[in-house]
Amino acid sequence: MTSTVRTGGAQAPSAPEFPMPRAEGCPFDPPPALKKEQEQGPLRKVRLWDGSTPWLVTRYADQRALLADPRTSADITRPGYPSSAPVRGSSFSFILMDDPEHARQRRMVTAPFTIKRVEAMRPAVQKIVDGLIDDMLAGPPRADLVQAFALPVPSLVICELLGVPYADHDFFQENSKILISRSAAPEERGAAHAKLIGYLDELMGHKIARPADDLLSGLGTRVGAGELSRREAAEMGVLLLIAGHETTANMIALGTLALLEHPDQLALLRDSDDPKAVAGAVEELLRYLNITHGGRRRVAVEDIEIGGEVIRAGEGIIVPNDIGNRDPEVFADPDRLDLGRDARRHVAFGFGVHQCLGQPLARMELQVVYSTLYRRIPTLRLDAGLEDLSFKHDGAVYGVYELPVAW
Amino acid sequence: MKVTLDQDKCVASGQCVVAADDVFDQDDDGIAVLLDPTPPSDRARVLLRVQPSEPDGTSEASVRAPRPGDGRIERPGSTVGRTR
Numbered sequence: 001m002t003s004t005v006r007t008g009g010a011q012a013p014s015a016p017e018f019p020m021p022r023a024e025g026c027p028f029d030p031p032p033a034l035k036k037e038q039e040q041g042p043l044r045k046v047r048l049w050d051g052s053t054p055w056l057v058t059r060y061a062d063q064r065a066l067l068a069d070p071r072t073s074a075d076i077t078r079p080g081y082p083s084s085a086p087v088r089g090s091s092f093s094f095i096l097m098d099d100p101e102h103a104r105q106r107r108m109v110t111a112p113f114t115i116k117r118v119e120a121m122r123p124a125v126q127k128i129v130d131g132l133i134d135d136m137l138a139g140p141p142r143a144d145l146v147q148a149f150a151l152p153v154p155s156l157v158i159c160e161l162l163g164v165p166y167a168d169h170d171f172f173q174e175n176s177k178i179l180i181s182r183s184a185a186p187e188e189r190g191a192a193h194a195k196l197i198g199y200l201d202e203l204m205g206h207k208i209a210r211p212a213d214d215l216l217s218g219l220g221t222r223v224g225a226g227e228l229s230r231r232e233a234a235e236m237g238v239l240l241l242i243a244g245h246e247t248t249a250n251m252i253a254l255g256t257l258a259l260l261e262h263p264d265q266l267a268l269l270r271d272s273d274d275p276k277a278v279a280g281a282v283e284e285l286l287r288y289l290n291i292t293h294g295g296r297r298r299v300a301v302e303d304i305e306i307g308g309e310v311i312r313a314g315e316g317i318i319v320p321n322d323i324g325n326r327d328p329e330v331f332a333d334p335d336r337l338d339l340g341r342d343a344r345r346h347v348a349f350g351f352g353v354h355q356c357l358g359q360p361l362a363r364m365e366l367q368v369v370y371s372t373l374y375r376r377i378p379t380l381r382l383d384a385g386l387e388d389l390s391f392k393h394d395g396a397v398y399g400v401y402e403l404p405v406a407w
Numbered sequence: 408m409k410v411t412l413d414q415d416k417c418v419a420s421g422q423c424v425v426a427a428d429d430v431f432d433q434d435d436d437g438i439a440v441l442l443d444p445t446p447p448s449d450r451a452r453v454l455l456r457v458q459p460s461e462p463d464g465t466s467e468a469s470v471r472a473p474r475p476g477d478g479r480i481e482r483p484g485s486t487v488g489r490t491r
Contacts, residue, residue: 357420
């Protein structure tokens with residue numbers, strides 16, 4: 001097998017298609033074919049929608065090293081970049097840029113995500129969570145947890161932080177869903193993106209005219225000072241709005257499903273009032289579910305050697321963190337959900353300069369949610385068969401479309 | 408032990424503060440600030456976890472413990488190397 005791996009280029013004609021399907025009945029596990037690639041070697045080739053054959057970096061340690069390696073680029077316009085769909089438009093948010101411009105723009109929006117400021121938001125998040133649970137308990141004893149709880153919690157929080165009116169949530173949730181869907185046509189996605197940019201641009205106009213104490217107003221000030229174009233500010237707003245609610249919402253709903261399917265683990269959370277145990281449980285759920293399942297994308301700007309093989313400058317690189325988080329070299333019995341384990345090394349938020357900038361906020365929201373929901377609704381149960389649920393195989397962010405629950 | 412911090416490489420994820428708030432803080436923009444450059448050596452286990460990446464990568468903080476030859480702390484098993 002070693003010789004096959006070494007001649008990675010020659011392996012290309014038979015390179016498996018990426019992304020790969022998950023196994024029927026195993027909604028929490030990465031695709032079996034992807035796990036198989038990990039077993040076969042640290043560096044494999046896969047085939048994308050456009051016929052290109054980028055490298056797949058299968059193991060945890062190499063994934064971290066590559067994501068932190070300045071010889072890789074996240075610039076989607078660079079030849080060889082392994083995009084997940086046809087690249088449209090000419091304006092992108094900073095997650096698809098390299099330093100120094102990436103760092104310059106990113107640092108404009110890091111302030112609200114410091115540990116201190118996130119901690120200061122905890123009581124407000126607790127109030128939102130309790131309020132939504134009150135509403136659920138006041139109605140009939142069943143609901144779609146996605147609509148009643150999982151989506152509103154992070155949407156309310158990010159709206160408050162950015163200064164976006166929550167009343168517009170139907171509009172931005174609907175268009176976010178299209179924008180990050182793999183199955184939507186490129187034209188559809190382009191239209192959704194244009195609508196969101198238009199919306200944020202208009203909002204930015206209001207913030208510039210009448211600044212408030214929120215993140216968009218802060219960006220508006222920078223636009224006024226000439227540090228940022230209005231278009232760049234709108235791109236950032238769209239990025240933060242989407243990243244702020246899609247990811248956490250899916251972690252809440254899919255995490256709840258995983259816990260309902262592992263009642264012994266759910267009991268650990270429900271019966272614990274130790275914040276450290278709750279924080280540990282959040283890290284393990286992040287590791288186990290790794291909802292950003294499309295693989296981080298990079299292109300090599302210089303030759304990079306991995307275990308005797310060389311990724312040439314200009315070749316695409318895909319880093320599937322879902323199997324990195326299931327690497328048996330790093331996590332013992334990796335396919336087991338074990339809330340008691342130390343999972344803090346996981347790469348669910350990525351790694352290196354592009355790692356999730358909202359991770360302190362995501363962690364805090366999930367800590368509040370997981371430590372509250374099952375305690376306040378101890379009889380919570382799935383109101384459908386696992387096989388009846390529809391999963392977001394087609395989304396950039398994995399999750400469950402609806403989660404019927406009863407209590 | 409001795410702790411050094413390269414603020415230019417900080418990505419403002421705040422994980423150093425979560426791991427060791429007696430050693431690290433963040434400024435208003437989230438950039439790491441070193442509170443104690445010489446913490447007691449019994450903090451080594453926690454502090455080594457703070458250092459997340461390769462020497463030429465994006466460490467939030469580079470943590471060095473004095474040892475024979477003052478070598479860099481070994482990072483677990485990546486096979487990524489330099490070609491040249």
